[in-house]
Amino acid sequence: GAVVSQHPSRVICKSGTSVKIECRSLDFQATTMFWYRQFPKQSLMLMATSNEGSKATYEQGVEKDKFLINHASLTLSTLTVTSAHPEDSSFYICSARDQQYNSPLHFGNGTRLTVT
Amino acid sequence: SQQGEEDPQALSIQEGENATMNCSYKTSINNLQWYRQNSGRGLVHLILIRSNEREKHSGRLRVTLDTSKKSSSLLITASRAADTASYFCATDAGNTGKLIFGQGTTLQVKP
Numbered sequence: 001g002a003v004v005s006q007h008p009s010r011v012i013c014k015s016g017t018s019v020k021i022e023c024r025s026l027d028f029q030a031t032t033m034f035w036y037r038q039f040p041k042q043s044l045m046l047m048a049t050s051n052e053g054s055k056a057t058y059e060q061g062v063e064k065d066k067f068l069i070n071h072a073s074l075t076l077s078t079l080t081v082t083s084a085h086p087e088d089s090s091f092y093i094c095s096a097r098d099q100q101y102n103s104p105l106h107f108g109n110g111t112r113l114t115v116t
Numbered sequence: 117s118q119q120g121e122e123d124p125q126a127l128s129i130q131e132g133e134n135a136t137m138n139c140s141y142k143t144s145i146n147n148l149q150w151y152r153q154n155s156g157r158g159l160v161h162l163i164l165i166r167s168n169e170r171e172k173h174s175g176r177l178r179v180t181l182d183t184s185k186k187s188s189s190l191l192i193t194a195s196r197a198a199d200t201a202s203y204f205c206a207t208d209a210g211n212t213g214k215l216i217f218g219q220g221t222t223l224q225v226k227p
Contacts (some may be wrong), residue, residue, distance in 0.1 A: 004158075006158070012226075032213060034215070036217075041222075042219075043204060043217045043218060043219045043220050044159075044204070044217040045218060046214055046215070046217075049213075049214055057212075058178070060225065065146055087200075089121050090149070090155075091157070093158055095158075095159075096217075097213065100213075101146065101208065102146055102147050102164070102166060102208070103164070104149060104150075104161035104164055105159075105161065105206075105215055106161070107151075107158035107159040108158050108159050109157055109158040110156070110157065112156070
């Protein structure tokens with residue numbers, strides 16, 4: 001089945017630094033990937049849609065300069081949290097689908113970011 | 117923005133019992149999907165039901181969809197301790213392919 005790999009699984013960084021999270025589709029090509037954020041015991045909030053070869057589409061209220069998304073190839077999207085602050089601490093999850101619409105999303109295992 | 121409301125927020129049952137979770141949404145949809153999440157992990161797709169379908173089965177799972185009421189339910193029959201997880205419904209609307217998730221139901225199945 002389709003596999004999405006996300007790395008790293010956990011990262012701890014200091015305030016003010018930037019952190020990059022990678023999301024790879026291992027056995028399929030993904031022109032579109034989706035980045036979600038999840039707070040403890042809460043649901044997933046869609047942050048942005050990552051489009052291969054073009055700019056990401058951000059959801060309302062998500063700072064594009066804060067959360068930089070790059071989708072340089074059909075198998076890799078990256079999310080960079082810039083100038084991280086403790087309130088950016090969260091669980092970030094990427095996803096992609098290997099078919100057109102009306103099909104499931106395949107999720108990475110998530111990245112637990114802790115900003116100290 | 118979150119589309120769905122799920123009910124109940126938490127559910128605790130004994131092994132062997134059935135578990136029913138409900139999901140309501142607000143806009144027209146192309147399909148509705150159910151996912152499972154074990155603590156601290158990514159989500160696993162369980163079942164997809166299209167807007168023109170009313171019921172779908174997969175193993176011990178049964179999903180219903182009522183588009184007139186904008187609601188769906190997930191039934192897990194003969195539950196097992198390994199079914200302990202959070203369950204989310206997600207709606208696929210419009211032509212962007214993005215999924216909007218409900219608040220989720222945390223299911224605990226006691227051995």
